[in-house]
Amino acid sequence: MVAYGTAALCYTLICFCLISGTECYGSGADNTLSVQPGGSVTIPCYYDSKYTQQRKYWFSDADKIKIFTNFTNETVSVIDHPAQSLFTVTMRNLTHGGSYFCVVENESLFETYINVQPAPPDVSVVSSNVSGDEGGNISVKCLYSSAYKNKHKQWCRYKDKRCYTSQNSSVEISDDERASFTVLMSGLMLEDSGWYFCSVDHLQAPVYLTVTAVASVTIHSNTETTNDEKMSLWLPVSAGLLMVIILVGVCTWKWRKRSAEDKKQIKYNAPDTATVPPEEPVIYSAINDENPNDISLLESKANTIYSTIEDLPGCEASEEPFSTRTFGEQKSV
Template sequence: MISLAVDWLMLFSCTLTDMAVHLGFLLILNGLIGIHSITAVSKVSVRAGDSITIPCLYGSQYRNHVKYLCKGYYWSFCSEVVKTNQPHSSGKFSISDDKTQRIFNVTIKALTNDDTDYWCAVEINQGGDIKKYFHLSVARGTPSLYVDHQEMTGFNGDSVTISCKYTTAGEMKWCRLGGNCVTGSSGSIDGTTVTINSSVRNVFIVTMSGLTTQSSGWYLCVKGDFQMPVHVTVNDTPTTTSLATRRHFTTLSPPAGPVNLTSVSPDETLNSSVSVKLMSYIIPLSVLIFIVMMTLFIWFLCKRNKHTEEESSATATAEEVLTYTTVKHERKLDQAEAEVTYSNVKYTKKPSHKRSVAKSDEEVTYSSVVTTKQQPVQRF
């Protein structure tokens, strides 16, 4: 009896050992084939009528597989709305696959209350598709967690700032999709320094400094149960500046020794050609403007001189034609009103009285001679 119990115990132990081995093998196999290799957001708050882009990270073994978005709460009953081999099947949905970053992005436009339950999925040939569920919380007012722009751009060595705005409670974090997170006021993600400033009410500001091209990718604002995906693109620092801001001042002097010829960079050649083309337009335009201004000035002077000459000619003609005469009428005095002249006449010889003929009416002088009898002087 005891030996039978020992046999059963040994058999049971072997069975448990075999089950553990098989379970471990299954877990390893699941990891190898990527059963849980899709990484995406779990809950996103959005405003009704807006659009949202959701990134879905997949394993490298699915780089050449077909990806798609499935709509519905239950996986067994969800319907495919857009696929990478049919990217333009609907105007409401769009999908793109970045095989280098191993991320396919799905965009949903004109969000409504019906847009709540979706699955990121990858087709598996001769097997079950892998998938990841995410929920969209569509709000009529302000979302629980949102950003002004989902796409941010920076330059190599510079910094970029993202404002994560929220109306919900919970722990705040800044995470890289499929990577680690920064939960405190500072930290680093893949060599990029991250600082989080939460001094402003209902906003935590994330600053990523010391950017590199490897910093490009999808990140997540996290507040409580909500995540908001933000894509950061890091470009190489421009090697040339704009023509308007770059100016060279050169002083020429006779060379003290042999002249060395140096090659001109394509950027300098391009700037020089742009400058020459610009001058070829500016100079003729300046000359044309000058000619037009001079023509208008000469025309104005000619018109003014002509007007002055016309006024002078009219004045001279009027002075030659018109003769101004003043006529003063004098009334001829009556004889009674004529001036009386009393004279003493001594008779020596009686002269003959002759009236002189007046030359003209203008020279007539009227005279009246009155003779009076001289009274004798009485002596006493």
């Protein structure tokens, strides 16, 4: 990533490929980077992937100091990124310039010249760190001074030295021919991430592009949305089914209770045959009234069995029982 102080900067890059391995940019041309006092800059140093295990360092031609990768202090950081086949050098609070070198030990190097000057930068960028989503677009605005309005403008990638000078299917460059040109990249892919630079004549301004994958996020979002929609539909349906079940249960309980009460009432109203007393046996007696003076009748008096005949409900009882009347007649003899 690139960071600047109060102003953007112009860049000088002189690349010497002493031994094959480090990718060269500019082919030895005089490229200058200008930084305002107190400013900061990050420089990408690419190398061939076969040198991933080699030691790398940042070398100052002025004080002959080597700063190896994965070192950081208040003024400089040198960090290796083997997955990207590069290491980056970030210099902060710059007060003086000079020649610096990206070095792969015993293999290759290239030189960078940094000029610290108070003059306004001839080439700079509005933002030196941009990002976009996969499949989306990004826009980079490159600024230049009036002295360079008629100079050749390009948008280049450090890693493969590919430069765009006019619009195509993925990159569009539009120059207002006064103070800026704009780079529009569309249909971004993950492999588009990396270091680029705005180029005006021999001047360069570095830009780091980050492309973020969004496919997994979109799928997750769609899944959550689908789940939310299913839940919003299922809740009222579940509530409705629960109400139906409750109503059916209540109706069934009431029906069973009513049936039990009806059966109980019918049983209560029906006559209980087991409690009706049996009819008492009726004993009949033979009464002979043809001859009241018959001695045999008198002799059988002791053996005569009397019975009481009760009137049944609804029958008249005005006359004396027949057996009682007969007995009186017999008594008078």
